[in-house]
Amino acid sequence: MRVPTMDARQFIAELKTRGVYRTAALYCAGAWALLQVADLFFPILGLPDESVTLVLVAAGIGFFPAMLLAWWFDLTPEGVVSGSVAANSGVRQAPASAPHILELGMILALVVSVGYLYIERLQDDGATAPPRAAPGERPSIAVMPFVNMSDSGDMAYLGDGVAEEILNLLARLNELNVAARTSSFFFRDANPDLKQVAQSLGVGHILEGSVRRDGEQVRVSAQLIDTVTGFQVWSSTYDRHVGGLLALQEDIARQVVDSLQVVLSDSARQRLDQPVDIDPAAYDFYLRGRDFLRQQADEANLSTAVALFERALAISPSFAAAWAGVCDGVLGRYVQTLSTADFQRADAACQQALNLDANAIPVYVSQGNLYRVSGRYEESLAAFSRGLALAPATVEAYLGRGKTHAAMGEGPAAVADFDKAIQLQPNYWRAYNELGTFYFTRGDYLSALPLLEKVAEFNPDSDTTFHNLGSMYYMLGRVEEASRAWSRSVELTPSAETLSNLGSALFYSGDFSGAAQRYRQAIALAPDNYRYWGNLGEALRFLDDQAPERKQAFERAIALAEEVVQVNPSEPLPRAMLASYQAQLGSRRAALAYLKPLHQTGDQPISVLYYMAMASDMLGMDGLALDALAQAVELGYPPHLLAMDANFADLRSEPRFTNLLPAGKEKKQQ
Template identity: 35%
Template structure:
C-alpha cells in the first residue's frame, strides 16, 4: 500500500496515462500525414512501437523527477515536502483530457469526413476523359452481392514533383491490372470504368457498388530521378477499410519485378477466395526509355481521337529502340487498326501497317493476347471468319477479363448475323466494363434487332452519354425508322450527322441534301440522283449507310459491291435490324456475303438467327420477318 501511495504522490500513473494519450494522438496524425508523404504503413507501426518502448522511460522519469515551475527537479522522497505535487497532478489530468479529446476529434474527422470523401488520403489526379468515357452517374446497385473474387484497379495518383510523370503512374497501374486480370478465378474490372471512377474521386464503397466488385486496389507513385516509390493498398469495398497496404522503393530498372511483387501481394491478400496463386511477370524490355515511350503511347491510345497520331509516333519510337519489345508492337498494331475510324483517308495504309505490326508481335510472343485480338479483326476484315473467331477465343483464354476482346468477339458474331451469341458477348463485356459507352451501346443494338425497343433505347442513350456518340446516334436513327414518327426520325438523322466523326466535312452537304428522303419516300428519286453524282465526285467515300437510311436499297447494294479503298468493316455490323430486311433479302446480297466469307462460315456454324442460307445454284439468304 505504501508503494501504491508513493506512485500516486509522484504522479507516475498520471504521467503514464498522459503519455499513452499523446501516443494515440501522434499515431492518428501519422495515419493522416504519412500516406501524403509517401511513407509506408510500417512507418506508422514503427512509430507506435517506439512510443510504447519509451513508456517505461516516462514512468521511470516521473518516479525520479517532479515537474515544477522552475523545471524538472529530483524528487526528495516520501518524507520531503512537495507542495507542487497536487498542481502537477491537475495539469497532467488536464493535459490527458485535452489529448484524448483531440485524438477523438481527429478520429471522427478521418472516419466520417476524409474516408468518405477520399478514403485513400490522396488527391485525385485530374485528366481528360478518353473517347468512350464520360461523367459517370450512379446506377442501380448490383442485384446480388459482389463476388469476393472480384477487384477494380484504380489509376495511381502521381505524387512526383514533375506532373508529366502521370503517364508512369497510370501506366504502372494498368500493367498491374493486366497482370491481375490473368489470375485464374479473379474477375478484374476493365480499365475504362475503374480509371474513370478514380478520376471522379469516388469512395471505394461507391466504386465497388458501380462496378460490382468486392475489392479496390488504389495507390500512388512518386518518382525521383530513376527511383520510384509505389504505395498501394487493397480496400474492402463493402466496408471502405484497408485489408493490406505497403510501399515499394525500387529503381526504374526493376519495374517488372515491382509489378510482380505488388500483384503477388494482392493475390496473397485474396488467398482465401482465390486459393494459392503464383504470379509471374515477363520482363518485356531492358530498355527503360523504350518502356517509357510505350507507356506514354498506350496512355494516349486509350484517349483515341486526336491522341492517336502522337500515340503512333511514340510507339514507333519504342519499337525502333527495342525491336524485340513484343508488347509495344501489339500496342502499335492496335493503334494502327483503330485509326481508320478517326482518319478514314489513311485506312488502307494503316490496315497494312497494323497487319505487319501484329504479325511482328506474335513472332516475338505467340501468346500475346492483345496482338491475337488485333489479328482476329484483321482476319475478319479479310473474310477469314473461322480464323478470326479462333484467334479471339484464344485471346480470351489467355485474358478472360479483357472487355475489348469480348466486345470484338461479339462483333464477329454480329457480322455473321448470330445476334444471340453477339448479345451474350456484349452483355459480358458490359459486365466487365459497365461504364464504357461502346459495350452498353452494342448491347442496345442487339436489343433493337430483337425488337426489345424500350431496352434498346435506354442502352443506346446511355452509350451515347458515355461517349459512344456517332454509332449510338446511327442506331437511334434505326430505332426511329422502326417507328412512324417522321419528326423524331428527322431529328435523329441530324443527331447522327452532328455526332459521327467518320463523316468528312467534304460530304456533309450531300447528307443534308438527302435528308428529306429519310422521312418522305417521294424525295427518293432526287436523293438518288444527288448520290449518284456524289459517288462520281467522291469515289473514295462509302455511301452505303446513307443510302440505306434513305431507303435506296438497290443503290446501297451497288455501293456495297463497288470497289473502293478499305474504310473498316462497319456494314456487316449494321444490317441485321428489322429496317434493313429489304437489303438482306435483295437477290445480290449473296454477292456481299460471298465477298466477306460468310457462306463458308454459315456452313460451319449455322445460318444467321432466324434465317436460312441457300447455296448454289441460286445462293440467297431467307429470313423470317
C-alpha cells in the same frame, strides 16, 4: 379504497430483489457471446450472413420474455418460486447505496452496448454489402486508376498506365476475379465511396494508389483495402527510377497476391514472376499510346496512338504489346477508312506481335478482330477463345467474339457474349453499344433504343454515341431528334460517317444538292471509303447537270469496294452495293454477276436487301426488287423511309410497293 402505489426507489429495489438485474446482465452477456461465436463460425460453416442476423433477431425477441419470467419467478435453493414470494419473504430491502448504483449503471451500460451492436448489425445488413469470398471461392479485386500527383498535368497517362499494367498482371491469374479496366476506370473522376465502388463492381478488395514523377524519379504509393471492413490489408510507398517501373508493377502485383493469401499454381506463379526487359523510354511511349487508344476512336487519336507505339518500337523492336497497339490503332482506322493499305499494315503488326509473345492477351484480342474484319470467322473465334483461356474476364474478347457470331448469323451466341460482357462490366458503355448495334442492324429498334440511350448516359461527350443514337431515332421516324443527335456528334468531332448520315437525311427530304455537299465532306475525311463515293453518285443521279461527276463517283466507289471484297470475300454488303453501282452505270452484266449469288444465298440482312432491291430495280427486274423490299420491311426496315426514297420512285405505282408503305400496311391490317 386507496390503491397502493410504488415509487421509483421501491420499483428499483423490487427489480433487484426479484433478480431482474442479474437476469438482464446474464442475458446480455450470453447474447454477446452467442453473437461473437455466430459471427466467427457461421461463415466457416458456409452459412449466409443472414444467419447471424437471425441470431440477433431471436436474441432481441427473447429479451422481454426473459425479463418477465425474472419478475414473476426466481430460482432458489428450494426450487423455482414466485418472484413475489421471494420479494416479500420478510427481508427488508436496504436503500440504494453507491455500490448498488454502480452495479445498476454497469448493467445498463451492458444492455445499451448490446442494443447498439444489435441496431448497427441490422443497419449493416439492411444495406447491400460488398461480396466477401466464401470458402473455396476466388478473391475479387478492382484496380482503380492511380491518381496523378505530378506537378505536370500531362502525366495523367502514367497513373492510368501503372494501374492498367498491374490489373493486366492480376487478370492473368485464374485464382483471382479481377474487375476489368473499363469498369474500375469508370469511377476515375467521380470520387465515390469505396463501398459504393465495391457494390457496383462486385468485389471484395480495392487497390488504389498515386504516382508522382519528378524528372527520372517516380514515387508510387499503393494500398489494398478490404471493402467489407474498410481497413487496409496492405500498403507501401516506393521511390524508383523511371526505368524500374515495370519491375515495381510486378512487385505490387505479388504483394497483392500475398496479402490476399492466394495460393498460385506453378504456371500462374511463373507468369507473375516472368521478367520483362523493356527500355524505360519505349515503355513510356507505349503508355502514352495506350492512353490515346482509350480515348474516342477518331482519326486524330488513332494516328497519335500509332505514332507513339512506333516510337516505342524504334527503341525496343521486340516489344510485343507495342506491336499489338499498332494493330489496334491501324485496324480502328481501317474500319473508318476501308483503306486496304491500313488493313495490310494492321495484319502485319498483329502477326509480329503474335510471333513475339504467344501468351499476350491483347495480341489475341487484336488478332480476333482482324480475322473478323477479313471474314476469317473460325480463326477469329479461335483467337478470342485463346485470349479468354488466358484471362476469362477479358471483356473485349467477349465483345469481339460476339461481333464475330453476329457476322456469322449466329444471333443467340452473339447476344450471349454481349450479355456476358455487360455482366462483367455493368458500367462499360461499349458493351451496351455493341448489343444495341446488334439489335439495330437486325431491325429490332425498340430493343436497341434503351441500350443506346444508356450509352449516352455513360459517354455523354462521344461523337460516336450521338451518331448511333441519331441513326436509331431516324429509323424510328423521330427525325428532329435524329438531326439534333447528329448535329451534336458533328459538334464534338466531325466524323465522315455522321456527315454521311446528315447527307442521307437531306437526300430523303429531297435536297439532293445539300446531300451531295455532305457526302463530299465525308469523302474529304475518308477518301478510301467506297460507301461515301456511292452515296455521292446516288445524290448526283437526281441532279441533271452533274453527270460527269456522278460517273466518276460510281467508278471510284466500284474500285474501292472491289478492294474490300478482296479483304473479306464473305461479306455480302459490298457485293450488293457493287451490283447497285454497276447497274446505275448501265453495266448490266457486271451488276448481275454480283447480284445473282446474293439471291441464291438465302436470308440476307436489311442493308443487303436494300441494295439488292435497288440493283434489281435499275435492271428492270421489278419483281425481284419488290421481293427484296418486302423482306427488308418484314425484318424491320422503316416503311416511312421507303415512302420518301427517291431511288424507288418508279415503283410507287405498283400495288405491292404501296402495300409496304405506312398507309398500305395500316389498310392491310384493317
